Every structure is written in structure tokens, then in C-alpha cells.
Amino acid sequence: MSSARIAAPLEAFAALSGFTFGSEALHLNLSVSAWAAGLLAVFLSIVGVELKHEIVAGSLRNPREAPSRCSLRWNPTKQRLSHTTKSMSW
Numbered sequence: 001m002s003s004a005r006i007a008a009p010l011e012a013f014a015a016l017s018g019f020t021f022g023s024e025a026l027h028l029n030l031s032v033s034a035w036a037a038g039l040l041a042v043f044l045s046i047v048g049v050e051l052k053h054e055i056v057a058g059s060l061r062n063p064r065e066a067p068s069r070c071s072l073r074w075n076p077t078k079q080r081l082s083h084t085t086k087s088m089s090w
Contacts, residue, residue, distance in 0.1 A: 022028035022035070030038075054060040 017033040018031055020029050020031050022030050051060075060066045
């Protein structure tokens with residue numbers, strides 16, 4: 001593959017990631033990459049809060065009753081973790 005075929009998409013990506021948009025009055029005139037990083041941070045924070053809720057008070061509170069296709073167990077005879085598959089119970 002020639003370097004020209006690789007360079008063109010990289011240049012296009014660099015130009016797009018440097019493009020800015022947003023409200024200047026609210027100091028939100030940010031680049032596409034800054035918006036993507038911020039939205040990813042918000043999304044992962046929400047996922048973390050939801051996961052914590054499920055572990056503390058939801059269906060993941062008791063690991064034996066948690067819906068799962070694969071669970072890990074300590075196998076004392078083999079001295080290692082082993083997995084067992086089970087069907088979903090919903």
C-alpha cells in the first residue's frame with residue numbers, strides 16, 4: 001500500500017478533529033476531538049453509576065443469582081479459576 005493512500009485519510013482525520021464548533025458566548029467553541037472526549041467521559045460516568053447501582057442494590061448484588069452466560073469459580077482441586085456456562089434466566 002502506498003504512503004499516499006495512507007496519508008490522505010490521516011490528513012482528513014486531522015482536519016476534521018481540528019474543526020471547532022459550539023457557542024462562543026458559553027465558551028463551548030471546542031474542537032471535534034474535545035467534544036468527543038467530553039461526551040465519552042460523560043457516557044462512561046453514567047455507565048459507572050449504573051453499574052454501581054446494580055452491584056449495590058440491583059440484580060448484581062448476589063453473584064450467584066446474577067444473570068450471566070459465564071461465571072468464574074475458584075476450583076480448589078486445580079488451584080485456578082474455571083468457568084462454567086449457564087443459561088440466562090429471564
